[in-house]
Amino acid sequence: MALPSLVHSICAAIIIVSLALSLTGVLTLANEQYQRRPEAGNRPIKGYVQVAKLLVYGATAILVIAALMDQSPLLLLSGLGAMAAVLMLVFKDTILSLVASVQITSNDMIRVGDWIEMPKLDANGDVIDIALHTVKVQNFDKTITTIPTHRLITDSFRNWRGMSESGGRRIMRSLMIDQNSVRFLGDADIGQLSRFAVFRAYLDDRQGRISAWNRRHAGSDGLNARRLTNIGTFRAYVLAYLRSLPSIAEDKTMLVRQLEPGEHGLPLQIYAFASTTVWARYEDIQADIFDHLIAIMPEFGLRLFQRPTGLDLMGLVTHGSDVCSSGRPEAAVQQKDPVGA
Known part of the structure; x- marks a missing residue:
């Protein structure tokens, strides 16, 4: 040339x-x-x-x-x-990423600023960048997880945008009730529980209905009479307590329900929504609720179920020693606490 x-x-x-x-x-x-x-x-x-x-x-x-x-x-x-x-x-990866980008954008699957959770790739945080080949997620420990764009189409992930836009975050946690502590309430128990103003109206109304039913149907037969239970009354108290809290959203679903009992006790599930999506504030609200409920459960004669600990085993050893020293096993049986105490 x-x-x-x-x-x-x-x-x-x-x-x-x-x-x-x-x-x-x-x-x-x-x-x-x-x-x-x-x-x-x-x-x-x-x-x-x-x-x-x-x-x-x-x-x-x-x-x-x-x-x-x-x-x-x-x-x-x-x-x-x-x-x-x-x-x-x-250009296989580029073609896959291009198709995935089109689907993500057209279906509005993720946006910059969304909180997404993808356990398979250890991603749990905010989306900070959406590019052709990769999506960058800043985890809550400030590490960066880079996700191939096409993985957002082929794999499942959770986007918390709906929660953020709703203005509330769900609380769904259970208290494991020791079923041996469930019983009927007597008049003295109901009188003691009437001190709680948050559900005093419920108790009066419920007790009035039960008394009217018993007069019409049960007569003098106490065996067929209807009575309040401590677990049902506690469930009503929890619901009334949640409704009294300004930190709980009133316009969203609010439930206090029993789940299927099992080897770990009777689950009493609280299902409600905090009125904020701020993580730290949400955790404070949830902790305050369960702090109060756990502390007030003995007022209803209920106990939480938990596995035996070293203190429980030490008590068994002590009772065994009393039996050996006294030669009277029935005395140790009388001193022994109920199961789960």
Whole structure:
């Protein structure tokens, strides 16, 4: 190749590269300007910009090679058909990521700022960047987890955006009640529980209905009479207590229900929504509720169920020693606390 032709080819290649860099710079500037718009968090275009840049780089490579060889670009393009399989293999991840980006954006699956949870990849935090190939998640311990974009389509993940937008966060936790402590309430018990103003009206109304029913149906037969139970009364108290708290959302579902009893006791589940989504405040609200409920349970004659501890075993050893020393096993039986005490 003659020197003038070589210089001409190099200059043409430099011009092509300069134009390509200018075009990619325009694309970058357009993306930066778009990110300042309010809807940028909901509809990011960074993935599409990266695809456009890849196309520009590919076209630039073809044009530069054609300019240096002093040949028409169509000759190079005609040979790409035979290389289609190779290109599909090389750009497999890019193609998958492009399709995933389109689906994520069109279906509004994630946005920058969303709290997502993906246990398979140890991701649990806020989305800080959505690109063509990767989505970056800043975990709550300030580590960064990089998720391939196509994994958000093929694998399941949890997006907490709905919780954040609702203005409340769910509380769903159970108290494990020792079933041996469940019993009927006597008149003295009801009189003691009437001191709690939060559900005094409930007790009066309930007791009035039961008394009226007993007069009509049970008569003098105490065996067939209806009576209040401590577990049912405690359930009513918990519900009334939750309704009295300003930190619990009144416009959302609020339940206090019994689950199926098992080997760990009778689960009494509290299902409600805190009136905030701030994590620290939510944990404080939840802890305050269960602090109060655990402390007040003995007023209803109820006990929490828990596995035997060293103190329980020490008590068994002590009772066993009393039996051996006195020779009267019935005395030790009388002194022994009820199961679960």
